Amino acid sequence: MERKLVSTLVAAAFAGLSGPAAAQISDGVVKIGVMNDMSGLYADIAGPGSVVAAKMAVEDFQKTSKSGLKVEVVGADHQNKPDVGSNIARQWYDVDKVDVIVDVPTSSVALAVNQITRDKGKAFLVSGAATSDLTGKACSPNTIHWTYDTWMLANGTGNAIVKTGGDTWFFLTADYAFGHALERDTEAAVVKGGGKVLGKVRHPFPGTDFSSFLLQAQASKAKIIGLANAGGDTINSIKQASEFGITKGGQNLAGLLVFITDVHGLGLQTAQGLIFTETFYWDLNDQTREWSRRFAAQNGGRYPSMVQAGVYSSVLHYLKAVEAAKTDDGTKVIAQMKAMPTDDPLFGKGSIRADGRKIHPAYLVEVKKPSESKGPYDYYKIRATIPADQAFRPIDQGDCPLVKK
Amino acid sequence: MDTIFGVPTQALFGQLLIGLINGSFYALLSLGLAVIFGLLNIINFTHGAQYMLGAFTAYLLLTKAGLGYWWALLIAPVAVGITGILIERLLLSHLYKLDHLYGLLLTFGLALIIQGVFRNEFGSSGQPYPIPPQLTGGQNLGFMFLPNYRAWVIVASLVVCLATWFMIERTKLGGYLRAATENPALVQAFGVNVPRMITLTYGFGVGLAALAGVMAAPIYQVSPQMGADLIIVVFAVVVIGGMGSILGAIVTGFGLGLIEGLTKVFYPEASNTVIFIIMAIVLLLRPAGLFGREK
Numbered sequence: 184m185e186r187k188l189v190s191t192l193v194a195a196a197f198a199g200l201s202g203p204a205a206a207q208i209s210d211g212v213v214k215i216g217v218m219n220d221m222s223g224l225y226a227d228i229a230g231p232g233s234v235v236a237a238k239m240a241v242e243d244f245q246k247t248s249k250s251g252l253k254v255e256v257v258g259a260d261h262q263n264k265p266d267v268g269s270n271i272a273r274q275w276y277d278v279d280k281v282d283v284i285v286d287v288p289t290s291s292v293a294l295a296v297n298q299i300t301r302d303k304g305k306a307f308l309v310s311g312a313a314t315s316d317l318t319g320k321a322c323s324p325n326t327i328h329w330t331y332d333t334w335m336l337a338n339g340t341g342n343a344i345v346k347t348g349g350d351t352w353f354f355l356t357a358d359y360a361f362g363h364a365l366e367r368d369t370e371a372a373v374v375k376g377g378g379k380v381l382g383k384v385r386h387p388f389p390g391t392d393f394s395s396f397l398l399q400a401q402a403s404k405a406k407i408i409g410l411a412n413a414g415g416d417t418i419n420s421i422k423q424a425s426e427f428g429i430t431k432g433g434q435n436l437a438g439l440l441v442f443i444t445d446v447h448g449l450g451l452q453t454a455q456g457l458i459f460t461e462t463f464y465w466d467l468n469d470q471t472r473e474w475s476r477r478f479a480a481q482n483g484g485r486y487p488s489m490v491q492a493g494v495y496s497s498v499l500h501y502l503k504a505v506e507a508a509k510t511d512d513g514t515k516v517i518a519q520m521k522a523m524p525t526d527d528p529l530f531g532k533g534s535i536r537a538d539g540r541k542i543h544p545a546y547l548v549e550v551k552k553p554s555e556s557k558g559p560y561d562y563y564k565i566r567a568t569i570p571a572d573q574a575f576r577p578i579d580q581g582d583c584p585l586v587k588k
Numbered sequence: 589m590d591t592i593f594g595v596p597t598q599a600l601f602g603q604l605l606i607g608l609i610n611g612s613f614y615a616l617l618s619l620g621l622a623v624i625f626g627l628l629n630i631i632n633f634t635h636g637a638q639y640m641l642g643a644f645t646a647y648l649l650l651t652k653a654g655l656g657y658w659w660a661l662l663i664a665p666v667a668v669g670i671t672g673i674l675i676e677r678l679l680l681s682h683l684y685k686l687d688h689l690y691g692l693l694l695t696f697g698l699a700l701i702i703q704g705v706f707r708n709e710f711g712s713s714g715q716p717y718p719i720p721p722q723l724t725g726g727q728n729l730g731f732m733f734l735p736n737y738r739a740w741v742i743v744a745s746l747v748v749c750l751a752t753w754f755m756i757e758r759t760k761l762g763g764y765l766r767a768a769t770e771n772p773a774l775v776q777a778f779g780v781n782v783p784r785m786i787t788l789t790y791g792f793g794v795g796l797a798a799l800a801g802v803m804a805a806p807i808y809q810v811s812p813q814m815g816a817d818l819i820i821v822v823f824a825v826v827v828i829g830g831m832g833s834i835l836g837a838i839v840t841g842f843g844l845g846l847i848e849g850l851t852k853v854f855y856p857e858a859s860n861t862v863i864f865i866i867m868a869i870v871l872l873l874r875p876a877g878l879f880g881r882e883k
Contacts, residue, residue, distance in 0.1 A: 222703075222704075222712070222813075223712065223813060224712060224813060225712075226707065226711070226712035227711045227712045227713040230712065384856050385856055385857050386852075386856060386859075387856075387857065387859055387860035387861075389817065390860075391808060391814070391817050392606075392610050392807075392808075394606050394738075395603055395606045395607075395849055395852040395853070395859075396852065398599070398602050398603065398606065398732060399599070402596075402599050414712075414713070415712070415713065415714065415809065415813070418713060418714065418809050419809055422716070422807075422808075422809065423807070426719070426735050426737070426738075426807065427726075427733055427735060428726060428733045444711070444713050445713060447713065448711075448713030448714050448715065448716065448809060448811075449716060449809075452718075483708075483711075485711060
């Protein structure tokens with residue numbers, strides 16, 4: 184007991200010595216925990232690449248900052264299981280002195296970490312998870328939802344398809360929080376655009392064989408089969424749909440959440456013509472190209488997904504806010520992040536709303552034909568840019584208790 | 589149109605056929621596991637990784653050596669089988685005198701290492717593998733469109749399963765094998781080289797897994813994770829069929845594929861769990877499995 188007291192005093196003394204900026208930084212170090220699927224079906228979308236992105240953000244921050252802030256990045260694998268994720272979050276916050284958790288794909292895990300972060304007064308920057316509930320009924324003063332969400336995907340892809348005549352839908356939905364949210368938001372967009380949903384089937388997550396569900400979709404005679412799943416599930420669904428001649432039969436697939444890593448895994452031969460929405464593509468401008476090449480060099484040649492780009496962007500803004508607020512107290516830093524405009528090479532200038540939603544443009548992309556592509560990762564044609572103020576759900580429609588009506 | 593519980597009969601046929609296709613994979617994989625367990629008493633948790641190795645061998649043969657599907661079907665089982673033989677000689681053979689658990693831990697650890705290495709090298713999204721040109725397209729059966737490749741999978745798997753069963757249960761070589769598991773010392777006294785036979789048996793079981801991997805490559809993504817997702821179900825199949833029973837593995841593999849297919853129509857949310865529910869019921873009523881003998 185006594186020894187602990189002494190060491191605390193010593194630590195406090197050192198913290199006092201290291202300058203005024205660090206005075207409010209717990210243990211003198213800002214500790215960033217990157218939690219995601221490091222080994223399963225979402226490992227390419229986020230995984231070790233997100234840790235690389237977070238470390239790049241720290242490097243870039245320290246190049247320009249004069250505060251001498253000490254920052255440390257740690258990573259963990261939540262295996263897409265909410266109970267595993269919750270345990271890591273508690274361990275990180277209570278024992279390992281982690282100040283902020285970032286990324287966390289898999290909506291069910293993100294919702295669990297969202298609640299724990301709020302209870303502990305820490306900070307949570309979501310890049311990988313999709314459910315729009317994070318800025319809706321589950322919104323929190325300690326959470327910012329950075330990269331994309333199910334409403335944005337539904338609005339971008341769903342609207343575009345209904346407008347071009349795809350007015351009857353059948354959903355293939357991953358049976359957990361993310362799939363349900365994506366299906367719900369897309370259905371709303373379809374119905375609003377005058378379309379109709381003919382049926383839906385919920386497949387276990389993660390799945391391997393989708394042919395059975397695809398046959399049910401085929402039998403529904405819907406023009407569009409909406410894939411409300413992600414990662415390996417989407418890849419296998421698309422692959423097997425082409426095997427069973429579903430696209431040749433006149434029905435079209437709508438990949439509601441597709442990442443560049445999925446297109447890379449599918450190959451252009453199978454993926455060509457797919458239309459979906461992303462908020463980041465490496466080949467947008469000189470800045471994104473420069474950053475992405477730097478990233479790929481550290482990530483075994485694999486180019487960044489929008490999730491990994493979002494991790495970089497959110498960590499950079501977080502560190503700027505810590506510097507400005509001179510504290511790493513979760514609630515205060517999140518408030519500071521909302522107060523400051525955002526600016527980074529990947530997403531450009533943007534802002535964060537009261538409900539925790541980060542705002543930036545979204546891009547409706549189409550996958551190139553093999554003949555149009557110059558090489559690996561040259562995959563997208565940008566069909567339309569959805570401006571930042573239209574890309575995300577209007578703040579008054581999310582039922583977020585933080586928003587005053 | 590006729591319906592059963594609100595599902596058109598024609599649609600039901602389609603689903604049953606798909607169940608049969610998935611069953612083919614369960615049967616092929618559980619067959620290898622059953623052979624290895626029945627004859628070596630090793631619970632081979634590396635089986636899923638070896639299935640994945642089969643698929644990756646096919647992928648690498650195609651991309652690095654330009655050898656297509658049919659070559660892969662020949663080469664991959666042999667190549668992966670040889671790695672199996674090395675594993676048996678170098679590692680497993682030291683564990684036969686110890687409890688089952690040691691073999692289980694060793695093979696499980698190996699599986700994690702192999703999968704980790706491949707994930708590091710190839711990422712988790714997997715690699716595409718095309719359907720061989722002779723088997724693209726499909727037949728319109730009236731009630732469904734059956735891709736030619738899937739029809740081939742059912743036929744090939746049935747032939748391999750039955751040939752294996754015949755070899756083990758009906759030939760002299762199979763007789764030696766079975767005798768060697770009952771009483772190795774006695775069989776050795778008759779001049780049969782039992783350790784070598786066991787090594788080759790493990791290699792054969794592993795080769796079966798690799799064969800299933802090659803057959804799966806055009807259907808699923810060739811990814812490091814593909815075996816890990818399947819292996820748990822396959823173990824349930826082996827347990828339901830009766831550990832070590834060859835016929836049990838085949839019949840249960842196809843049967844559970846069908847049941848799973850039906851579940852996907854009537855209550856898709858449960859299609860992952862139905863096999864384990866059946867496993868629990870079978871274990872309560874017949875602890876040795878449907879075709880197993882109590883020892």
